[in-house]
Amino acid sequence: MPDVVPLDGTGLTCAQVHDIAHGGARVAIASLDRARAAWVTAQELTSPVYGRSTGLGANRDVPLQEPGLDLLRSHAVGAGPEIPAARGRAMLAVRLNQLLAGGSGLDPAVLPVLARAVNDGFTPPVRTYGAIGTGDLAALATTALCLLGELPWRHDPATAAAPEPRFPLASGDALPFISSNAATLADAALACHRLRTLLDAAVDVAALSFTAVDASAEPLAAAVQEARPHPGQAAVADRLRGLLARASAARVQDPYGFRAFAQVHGAAVDALGRAAAAVETDLNAAAENPLFAGSLAWHNGNFHTAPIALALDALRAAVAQTAQLSTARLATLMDPAYTGRHRFLAERPGASGALILEYVAQDALAELRHLANPVTTGTAVISLGVEDHAGFATQAARHALRCLEPLAIVLACEHAAATRALHPQPPGHPLTADLTASLRALTPHPPL
DSSP states (O other), X not given: OOEEEEESXXXXXXXXXXXXXXXXXXXXXXXXXHHHHHHHHHHHOOSOOTTTTBOSGGGTTSBOSSOHHHHHHHHOOOEEEEOOHHHHHHHHHHHHHHHHTSOSOOOGGGHHHHHHHHHTTEEOOOEEEOOOSSOOHHHHHHHHHHHHTSSOOEEOTTSOOOOOOOOOOOGGGHHHHHOSOHHHHHHHHXXXXXXXHHHHHHHHHHHHHHHHTTOOSGGGOHHHHHHSOOHHHHHHHHHHHHHHXXXXXXXXXXXXXXXXXXXXXXXXXXXXXXXXXXXXXXXXXXXXXSEEETTEEEOOOTTOOHHHHHHXXXXXXXXXXXXXXXXXXXXXXXXXXXXXSOGGGOSSTTOOTTTHHHHHHHHXXXXXXXXXXXXXXXXXXBTTXXXXXXXXXXXXXXXXXXXHHHHHHHHHHHHHHHHHHHOSOOTTOSSSGGGHHHHGGGSOOOOO
């Protein structure tokens, strides 16, 4: 039986989003109380409310009667290829959880329908391009039209036949449904979860390389970590020190790929922790505009994703650095002065051996450097100047997803070279089956 993730607007994690996305978990609504309270407030208000009785953006001062369907039809426009079903399923789960946090004013009767869409394998035909970090309007408007029956859902034919999820969204439900960054947050959550598995595997790969060149474990000592107590650095050093379990070393000091591993990789672990915390805050936030709380509608800017974009910019830069150090260790593994083997780990003098791994790894590293370029240095001014800033967290999350493949390739190249350098392993070698589960992260995953 698949796991069940209870959703109530609190406690949803990146790992749970990943499990839901890939069909390993179903969702269950724990409580509709907060969503229902916001809906009651919205129904009782008679004052003008943005998007319910007015137009959007520069049309915020234009009174309209029932603008909802026009809003959905005009905003359900994206471009590029459709996103994979896993990302669509993650988006639906994230939006469902946000709506359960309350504040949207949406009719709560739609929420069980969204849950059924997730559990029965229905996803909307969302296109890749259409958001700039101030709301995934195109993606969620497309979803709304699927609920209304104006667009077809995508459905996995391997899943048991089920009726398409339908709900008659009212005009007042339109903006509350689409006023969210659920698609961006879903991508960010998936990226954070996968990057965590890769960064964990990188420590095991480094342990193989340390052993292959008989690198010193002295830089990993507890005394060294206590002198500069960054938590990620200390955790990485402690784990690697336990894997090595060795007292001797061939040299007084090793190249930076070994000597500074805990510092560089630990910084990436810390960056990942900060990014995941920012993402999980928003997974469980009522970031609605307007926000229905108490007896009022609060017009606000909680839709802006600056914290997410900044955290993901830092994470991608940290990933590029830790990958660069992997390629540095790979270069050391090609050097007879460190391995005692032939150049490039060849079987005989003059042969090329594993040299091509350096080309492959450097190609993947170049991609990571490109993806590390920050998105937060740019902005956009649209809607006649009313919407005069954008965070581009959508692009930051998309680039974080794209980091997964090249990072896995870089680490796989180091792993292949270190394994070759260690072959045959001496009897009783500590780095055997214990690393199997972690290193499985380097094998291909379903596309995202």
